[in-house]
Amino acid sequence: MPATDAPTRYSRLQIVLHWLVFALIAQQYIFKDAISTAWGRVTDGLEAGFDPLVLAHVAGGALVLIFALWRLMLRARRGVLPAQEANRLQGVLAKITHVGLYALMILMPVSGSVAWFGGLQAAAQGHNVMKVILLALVALHIAGALYHQFVLRDNILARMRRAQD
Numbered sequence: 001m002p003a004t005d006a007p008t009r010y011s012r013l014q015i016v017l018h019w020l021v022f023a024l025i026a027q028q029y030i031f032k033d034a035i036s037t038a039w040g041r042v043t044d045g046l047e048a049g050f051d052p053l054v055l056a057h058v059a060g061g062a063l064v065l066i067f068a069l070w071r072l073m074l075r076a077r078r079g080v081l082p083a084q085e086a087n088r089l090q091g092v093l094a095k096i097t098h099v100g101l102y103a104l105m106i107l108m109p110v111s112g113s114v115a116w117f118g119g120l121q122a123a124a125q126g127h128n129v130m131k132v133i134l135l136a137l138v139a140l141h142i143a144g145a146l147y148h149q150f151v152l153r154d155n156i157l158a159r160m161r162r163a164q165d
Helices: 012-030 032-043 052-078 088-118 121-152 156-160
Strands: none
Touching (some): 012 032, 012 052, 012 121, 032 052, 032 121, 052 088, 121 156
16 A cells, blocks of 8 residues: 555454553463463463453454454554654664564464463463563553653654544
């Protein structure tokens, strides 16, 4: 899509997917104790048993992966909104943050699935490391949005509240 045809706001679907992924990632962290306990039982050679919070974690991870891929497809089809950066460093940080978020929204469900369904300890360890990085990137993403909104006062949050279509 040429730059002149670049969208100025996200579509309604993009906004909904963004907030769904945010909610899913938040619930993954809030209810992580259930999956941690179940994983500990499995690695001790015990039966994990049924726990709806474990099912929610596994299903939530699958949904994050599906929604992330869907969002990437929408970005490829619709184009990308122009960056609103105060300086070059901010632009580089924003790019790294977004690429990292998308990479982790794909890699974490994959590593979690390989660990849970394949019993691979290395995948579980990688998943554990990635959860810290994801949390840091989410915090950086939120801080950047708040910086834009309240320091630069460029009303960047409006792009994620009101759809173009």
